[in-house]
Amino acid sequence: MAQDNVIAADALQMEREWKLPDRGTIGVIFLIITETALFTMFVAADLIYIGKSLTGPYPKDVLEMPIIATVCLLSSSGTIVFAEHALRRNDLGKFKIWWLVTILLGLYFLYATGAEWHKLIYEDHLTIATNLFGTTFYSLVGLHASHVVVGMTFLLIVFITTIFGFPIQTQERRVKFLSWYWHFFDWVWVIVFTVVYILPLKVF
Amino acid sequence: MASIDYPLEHPKAEALTPEFSFSESLYKWVATVDHKRLGLMYVVSALVFLVIAGIMASVIRMQLAFPLNHVVGPDTFNRLFTMHGTTMVFLVGMPMVAGFSVYLIPLMIGTRDMAFPRLNAFGFWIFLLGGCLLYFSYIGGGGLSGDGSAPDVGWFAYAPLTEKAFSRGAATDYWALGVLLSGVGSIVTALNVIATTFCMRCPGMTLSRMPMFVWVMLIDAWLVLVALPPLSAAQIMLELDRHLGANFFDTQAGGSAVLWQHLFWIFGHPEVYILIFPAFAILSEVIPVFSRKPLFGRPAMVGAVTAIGFISLGVWAHHMFAIGMTSWSNTFFAASSMLVGVPTGIKIFNWTATMYGGKLRMQTPLLFCIAFLLQFLVAGLTGIMLAVAPFDWQLHDSYFVVAHFHFTLVGGLVFGLFAGMYYWFPKVSGKMLDEKLGKWHFWLFCIGFNMTFLTLHFAGFLGMPRRIYTYYPGRGWDAINLIASLGVIPQAAGILCFVWNIIRSSLRGIPAGDDPWDAWTLEWATTSPPPEYNFEKLPVVRSSRPLWDLKHPQDPDWKYE
């Protein structure tokens, strides 16, 4: 049929211009949206319960600002970008170095969290069951830390496969998504840090 | 209509149906990542759960048929309505959302599968695991102490009733974990739907040409992504309370009982729109085809669902008018709730306008749509009454609310789903459903449903609270409850007609052909049932009704776009 030819010719032309977003990109963006919703609820619960503990220990008695850990985590956002750039320039050596630095910074952050919890539990006797401060503190910081652990696992997988000569260039997309995810949890940490450490210590 | 086979060259029929042994075909189902098989599995599991929860509802109605009746005791009754509500919402409604989306979206946007096929399979199995876990509570719910069985905390599980102090055993844990897992399934499926609609459309299928069904399910998926995490958060907090001794909802330790309500309804209200959207989506396909006219005001329809999606995030506290909020909060939430009525009204009007001036083919799918329109109108207007906070102080937690939400969920959602199933069954199975049985199904279910739930509004006016396992005679509730209970009989008969219709028609129904309804969207351009790869050659479209263009080359839609 004549009409069919028209459509077909037209179709070819359209097919050439037909471009859609990358599904990985869309997937990660919306994953981050839904994670944001999850964190928002925990942050809200934390805000509601600031200063509502019936018994001590209270934040001002036991909390110390984890400044170094924070600096490490935030700077890892920078180093992962350097790694990404190196990869884009095909500079595998630089990529490995920056990637390793990111991993180390992340690991230090996790170590600092662990040390903080150890001190709180064994020296200050603050557990999740002690009071509302303990409840909100461990659940929010723990939720964030558990996401860092997940991110860390992926960072390590990428690192190990690279070391063993896996052609990391084919992974460029995954590295990009991993870095988005990592940035996201850095930003979440900024919020967690504000509501857990700054507000109760400085404001209330 | 010679060229319906566009754009597919039909593969040979034998090539489609090779013989498999039972274990081979079982393996094919279990290990499948094909969106059509997963979609079917979703819908079939949802139907199984619908019958289970429907039987529970029947027992509830038996118990309430007479005052001081003794069919079941208080504990059993409380478990029945908890499991009935939870099952209906999370194991019937949600998998129906997922099932219809993953089956139809790839076909409608002219592609071969979802964006993440394996994630799709994961979503289904984790949903099923969640459902099984919830039902395992009947065996394991007693926990180590052995008392208790299924959860008895109501489908919204208000704290502190769910705390260890008031809910011993493991029943509430099964509730929280089962629902949490099925929620994870819904979230990954929603991610998948979004990625599919954004990234997998066939050439020419711009967003503005996407079928209305896909649009509505896209917004629905977005709503799932933002609305389900609050529920997950609440359930995680609850489990922290129950197992690690945290104090989120422990009022003795200063925790707040209201926090749970906020978290739950921040999820719960958008959830009810998540549940009704598939029905909106189905109506937007069925009504035009059976009226032989395009959907009236397409852009406004897209705008309306989007508006509903956004506004519904800001109305949650209308479930909490009785908790003693300030008059400002009450007014705010009353106002925002009523505002949802505006875009919803637009939808109802546009569907009616679509029918107006058409040539309505009064077949079963359209009958269900028309009943939907009338019943959902009642449901929405009773919703408006509930949104008037002072009126709600009287109606809250009474049978009026039960009537309202069964009008939305049964009179709306379930009727919409039935319309969809009659409409797409020929595509899925290659066979037509029987029209006569379909009419029986429709009339029985419609009459039974109205018998049960129209009457229950009046029980609410007479002060009957919900979730009571028994009541005393002489309060004016007896006749109402008896009629309501009798209404279950035609409803069950209707559903039996449906089940029988499906079984009989799949075995020896009339072959449907590719396009039995003379429809306009791409799923009708492939064979029935579609081959594994959907389309041999990816179609190319130029308007929102590609098959109309093809069937009416002198007057195609794209000329007007």
Added chain:
Amino acid sequence: MFAHALNAYLQVQVPGVAERRITDIFKPMGTPGYAEREAALFTIGVTAVIFVVVAGLIVYTVWRFRRRPSDDSAQEPPQVYGSNQIEAAWTIIPILIVFVLIGVSARVIAGVENASPPPKALKVRLIGHQWWWEVQYPDYGIVTANEIHVPATPDGQRATYLELTSVDVIHSFWIPELAGKTDLIPNRVNYAWIDPRVPGVYVGNCAEYCGTQHAQMLLRVIADTPENFKTWTEQQQRPAENDPQVSDARNVFGSLACVNCHDIRGTPSVGKFGPDLTHLMSRRTLAAGVLVNDTKNLRAWVDDPQKAKPGCLMPSMKLNDQQLEQVVSYLQSLK
């Protein structure tokens, strides 16, 4: 604000009924209920009009445009894609309607919620328990259960202000003829008020699911005439009756575990877990409205509470017949 209109409305009511068991929310006997009824009737009126118009439109469309056998099936109807004017109309009109409804709601919300107590208001503290109500009158030093005595107040000047809270889970206060619901929430105090205009017994249920026996957590508001209310308070303020005729029975009671859960003022029985029994016989019902308070029911209740109210938190005390007789006779002396 609504008091004046209510008075006019009550003119046509027949007052003086003993127990009003039909709790029709459209026949209110107090100001909050009346205000809520006003909002309700207005809303029902508006929605009814919307229903008639829209349903009429749908039914007309279906009827008028249904396909008839005579229709030429190959001929498609004219393809209409939309119309901006019509769509604008059915967007704007609903918005206007909604604004009217918001205005009415806001007015009634404020009228009920922000009403300030009249100077002579009575203060009552209502505390929810699984599955009964504790009623305290802080100004009178009275503690009772399940039945709230208040003065009927034909002019609304002796309204009762309720302070609502709970010791366990969430319950909800609801006397349909007097006022809508307000929840009793642990670790939080809510307020509600009622002003029954005519004497009578107003019944209601706990309206928030609170566990096994939520269904049988009934509540009665007994609106007395001012004189009767005065007599009632005076009688309740007295310590427990110390009838010498039942001193044996009293000793039996004192030796049982009942004292761990029940308070009888002026005796060693000081438990707080169950209802105060000091003036048990002044109550019409037992166990939150489940049983009429007569000898037979009282005996049955003390013998095995789980029979009348399965799952309730009072255990069966496994008393022998003699103990049972004596406990019941002692309880019956608690006038």
